[in-house]
Amino acid sequence: MASELIMKYMREEHLPHIWCPGCGHGILMRDVAQAVKNLGIDQEKVCLVSGIGCASRAAGYMDFQTMHTTHGRAIAFATGVKMARPDLEVIVIAGDGDVAAIGGNHLIHAARRNIGITVIVFNNDIYGMTGGQYSPTTPTGEFGTTAPYGNIDRPFDIAVLAAAAGASYVAKGTAYHAQQTIKLIEDGLRHKGFSLIDCAGICATYYGRKNKKGSAVDMMKYQRDNTITFEQAKTMSREERSGKFILGKLVEDDFPEFSDEYQKIIDRLKEAKK
């Protein structure tokens, strides 16, 4: 029997999900549901927008108003939703290729505008849906079907990218550290402006197998044993940091939220008309 959380926040009739056994996405999806529940957000008012890729399939399973859109564009769709309906709690779930490659432009500009949406990245360092091509977060030297001789690209740190673009809330979670990640998502949802939680997932099928990372359980254990905080990361050399996951908040700041600022223009014009 499914848990109360699953029954309330998932569309049971569309489960089981299509993700591979051992995939971290299921855990991360549950984290999102738990965070919404913990905050007591009205389920009817949540609009979940996703793009294309493994992560984006979460939209079909989660029992909110859901929009499964085009590859990379979820944040742009969500921007329209939030502008038109500021009363909605707008969440984007996106993969690393989705949000940092094809959709990178929307990510940085939504962060810059500080529009009040919460982006949760299910970051598994690989294109899973298409079968294991290297993504913008695949570490240099690792393998993918399109990096058969080792990846010579340098990876993005999506959290650092969002922070540099001006995001007012940025955090990093992991599939293993569910309790902490739920809390980070909660804080992101509660945050008024643009927030992004970059969550390290696990892709045992493609990333793990291509890079000899062992089973999903091995990868999970590795995540458990190799997670550090931003503070710790600061004291480490680049070599020491390599292969580590980071857990915690990078940015939590207070800037005017975009749709609020726009409302002020509307109010000002209304006032002037009187």
Added chain:
Amino acid sequence: MSKMEIRLAGSGGQGVILATIILAEAAIIAGKNTAQSQSYGPEARGGMCKAEVIISDEQIGFTKVTKPTFLLALTQASLDKYAVNVDDCIVMADSSLDIPASLKAKKIYALPILETARTEVGKAFTANIVAVAAINAALGLVSLDDLEKAVFRHIPKGTEEINRKALYAGERLAKTI
């Protein structure tokens, strides 16, 4: 007046486009039909600039000027370029320009539009308004009242006085022809 095809040419920044918009606006206020358009492009920023307005009592089909009945040139380059095949066209040029002796037109007027704006009105940027008033008077398009209304719809608030001054100056210039 049946149909006037008016072409204004000068250099970007002289307010040539706005001048045609004001003439079009005045035509509307006076209950006439009009079609205004301009050549867009990078040349509108300092280079040669051309804008057109058709004013007619009849419905207007084709919206571009094919055979102008009136041409204003505020720069030498624009005069040289557009004052060709103007046998049936009235040509108005700033008097600072070199009007070729060979130029054949229905009428040729040389008026000190730029100079009037600079000295008499006191602001060079009002040259387009001086021109608008001179054109209107020369062609007998609309009443000065209607023209003033049109000008006031298209200028920044607080510049009414200087623009009115420009209008009257332009009107007076036309009386010299």
Added chain:
Amino acid sequence: MKNRVLMQGNEAVVEGAIKAGMRFFAGYPITPSTEIAEQSAVRLPQVGGHFIQMEDEIGSMAAVIGASAVGTKSMTATSGPGFSLKQENIGYACMTEIPVVIVDVQRSGPSTGLPTSPSQSDVMQARWGTHGDHSIIAISPSSVSECYNLIIRAFNLAEKYRTPVIFLMDEIVGHLREGIEFDDEAEVEIIERKMKQRPDTLHLPYHVCEGDDVPRFHLTGYDIRYNITGLAHGPDGFPTNNNEVAGQLVTRLMKKIENNIDDIVEVEEKFCDDAETVIVCYGGTKRSVMSAVEELRAKGKKVGYFRPITIWPFPEKQLSALPKSVKNIIVAEHNYGQILLEVERVIKDRKIGFVGKVDGTVITPSEIVKAVEEVK
């Protein structure tokens, strides 16, 4: 009260759109459509609506679909290169049946082409620009007044048939300023999307009621939670690999337009009744044709013109119904022959001539007069 004012075509589009109920605009600056974004930025907050300048053309298209999906009438505007970029998401709007209006003020291409010069070379892109079989509506205005009136119609059709509608303008009309009359007391038909009423189908976002051609809407945020996807989907809105369901969906997307052609298609015909030669034209080109036809009629030539106001679906029924007296058809358009292909498809028993231009200049009335006079 009646009030006649001078207005630019691009500005009239915004005024008409607001009249139609547009309350969200997302766009990206591009010549020669930029005035539409500028005017929307000024006007929308005045009526409680929202404007946003997005980071790119793709994002603008996405944002307007997002806004409309949650219940707000939305529009974007662009030109050639931007229209190309928007195509994938236009397909998403077709598939998910989200009403949106996309204004394309056409300019010379291909690629960056002549950014400020008129063209009508996006006609086929408007029809087939996005991948996959889909239906589309495209409307083309010929005057500033029509920019106002027809954009209202574009919104009405978008809402009624839950489809993207392409407002296919050209630089000739977009940048033209002319008089437009507003009548406060005139009744303007504004169509709103039909909302769901039956509780038993409330949970099925893509259920089509008997007698309807399209699913009814439900306002996001109340009572029920839907899924919307660009994947093939059944009435429940969830992805499916069922070939029968997928086939039914695409067929319905085509039929909802095809079955309502009489409601959607509008044409203008002038002097066709006794004409020997008819010129087919649309958009800004009509203005050249209008002048040419007047001139030719004055010379005693039996000439008329036929103008599709609705470009897509193409008005083949109306074109086929031209009187027997018509022996020659001349297609005039600012491209290498795009609507010409449609005319050739529909008309088999008359001579078809062509006046086209691809150099960025406008087809003049005299060029059309010449073409008509050369017809043997």
